[in-house]
Amino acid sequence: MSIDFSYQETWLHKINPSLKLGFVFLLFIHLIMIHNTNILINYMFGTLILYLFFTGHPWKRLMIIFLPFLLIFLTSSTSMIFFGKGDVTWFKWGLIHITEESFFRGLHLGFRGIIFAIIGVVFALTTRPVYLFYSFMQQLKLKPKYAYSFMAAIRLIPLMIEEMQTLHYALKVRGVQSGKGIRGLYNKLKSYSIPLLSQSIRKAFRIAVAMEAKRFSNSGNRTYYYQINFSKVDLVFVFYLIAVFTLSYYMAVQYPYFPITDVRL
């Protein structure tokens, strides 16, 4: 969340947000079409460099954020490794059937999961929501009523987190016990979500009315306080991606980690 943490601004922050998102999307589509794990691993290093050195966030924060990524690797890969189809059996025990094909396919999914996570987090850490939505309005013609609603709602989140803390104390003081099992989970979710939802809906409603009182309307033109443009940094970003892309292919052919070039087979 780049919302309430301080950070150093880097060149990644200066990229046009719409362009950044666009290329993140292209990358996503491209990644789905890569079936060679070797390329994928190289790709991962390319994105990891951005994550580790260019987000402008302190090391400790980066490390904490990285932990769940390992979990992603596991969740994305294990089912496929244990239960995927394949011919060359490596291990079989009860329902578990690990084959060479399923193993590499699983590994592939794991790496892909990690790359998506890294790219997503790099984007999140280097994009201020306000600039993102201004850029959406200016470059992607998003309607202002959606863009400003997003910005207003994002502003409410820190308030909501404070309220949640208060709510937590209040429930404790009143001695609320949610019980165990599914019912307990249901009660717990309910005792938090009802007050939070109810307060937030009221607040959101009032903000919307206040915005209209300030003559916000969907019709007609508007000027912008921030003009989000394109710059040289955008080119740097695009060239970086092209470099990662070419190098990944080249290295994968020249110095493969595994002999398999298509995990679908």
Next chain:
Amino acid sequence: MEKGLKLTDILVTIIIALIFGIIYKLWGPLYGVISTLGLHVEQLIYGMWFIAAVVAYLIIRKPGVALLAEVAAAQGEFIFGGEWGVATLIFGLGQGLAAELIFAAFRYQRFDMIVASLAGVASALASLGIDFYYGYIGDLALWNLLILFGTRIAGGILISGIFAHLLVKALEKTGVTNLVRPASQEDYKALG
């Protein structure tokens, strides 16, 4: 009346979506931990990722709200650094569209648990469809794939059907829903 969603509708939808966006984000690690149990037990909680569409629609009861809510929740999860990155946006779009289609099929006139559950099923199917391309799930052993289907759909019904409906029922008791729902013809008639 103005055509389409009013600013109040949009802002309320988006705040609901962002609240669930945070839950979506927190759900990621939980899902990860549970999935280490194996045999797709984690799929039973997958349904949480469809809930924004259903809850927002049941609260506001207008066309377009379900789709907007699910996309906004996915966008929220993405902005908060969700573990699935942009993939989230694609899943959000698919799941939201599926739920919206169910509500539209009932002409936006039904708000009961059955419709909510159907929306949950539709979202589950949409997410499974995307997973065919994204997660190679077609390459899972058949029995395993069937478990995956079964548990994800069951989770969809459980969480974004039944739970979402109960949640909105509880919220209705607080009176906050009157704020955002359209006024009825009777209300206008009562003006005399």
Next chain:
Amino acid sequence: MSTVANVKNMRLKFPGVDSLLFKDFSLSLKKGEKVLILGPSGSGKSTLLQVLTGLIPHAVEVPMKTDEINIPDSWGYLFQDPDSQFCMPFVDEEIAFVLENLQIPKEEMNRYIHHYLHQVGLAFKNPHTKIQTLSGGMKQRLAIASVLALEPEVLFLDEPTAMLDSEGTKQVWETIKQVGEDKTVVIVEHKIEEVVDFVDRVVLLDEQGVIIADGSKDEVFASYKQVLLEHGIWYPGVWRDYLNSKPPSPSPSPVSINPSVHLSDFSVYRGKSVKLHIPQANAYPGDWVTIIGENGAGKSTLLLAMMNLLKTKGTCHFLGQDYKSIKNFADHVAFVFQNPEFQFVTNSVYEEAAYSLRLDHWTEEQISPRVNQLLKTYHLENHTHIHPYQLSIGQKRRLSVAASIIKEQSIILLDEPTFGQDAKNTFAILEQLEQLRRQGKTIIMVTHDRNIVEYFSTKVWSIHDGKLANDSSTGEYLESNNHVTGEISYVH
């Protein structure tokens, strides 16, 4: 004088409510007037402002019809809650939002932003400041600045200081008086001591949204004092009238030698740093302690720490026992939060009051008389089956107190229980607490209201910069601080 806004024979009804809120209501506003609209909560004052600006029905769909309605050509609207009228995270962006709506060219925006901030007396080195870091009073002045950016002829003010402390209230009204001088101003407010010399016309509504008085302020205040009192309006001198009708009996100083609350070398931590330090403080049975101090000094923190919700070090004894080792803590200490909604955990007023007893496995026969009697004391007996959220703001507060003290705990902690309440509710709550105090309970309460300190409390704990600066009897405290005037000045 020309009319700037009017409405003729308005009928209006909220969806899901059986009766009409306004029936054949007419009102017109003249250019340059400063109008104060008074009425009990639920009389539709805010709704009226929203109709006069066209926010209803354009932004908010509420069924209504009128024979004639004219809204002002240019108007600005200031809302009550400082946290729910901004849509952007930074000060400059918020004003820019209005400028964008008006299609002011980007190049001119910075100049305008400085101009309007200057007008409301907000000086930032860099206006790119987070709104979250501002105090309530500053937030409301920022809201005024963004309203001024609309260059309005008519200002509509909807209880702009209801959520502010006295300092913020003062700042906001000073600003409004300055910028509203040459404008038409319509004010809805129930704390009127700060505005009364600014307005010239007063419109008084009753519960059904019917105008019962409309005239110059002197006329209305002279002939309708009783109505104002019944409606809980904070008119000038309401404390004096209250004290005249119910002279406070001198507080019997506590007789017990054993303190019911004893703190010594008590520190509250946030992370590794000390947020609040209490060298020594005591409270006895029959004491009413008011905790005072500026915003952010750590008053609420102290209460939370005493409830064992925060990380602490040092001594905190309740009834002679270390608070961490007390069994059934909730049987001895009650806590009332500032926002009642957060402490409601059930679906009806009755269940809310009964909740703690049910946790203790009381039988239905035991619960029912106790709950009914308590709800009667707190004037909630006619609302037993509705959801706590559906109560009015005063009723919510009374319910939160009732539900917290149902176990007759001997120590009661309250976080600003009279905040945002009208005069009637304030006095009702204070009287109920006074009764509990006389039964020998210890009341510890955070407040900003100096009248409560002076007329109800027996002791004052003042907190300054995260440290307890003073633990003394109210008499001693007032003597050493008699240079402080403020809200109490008009009482004498």
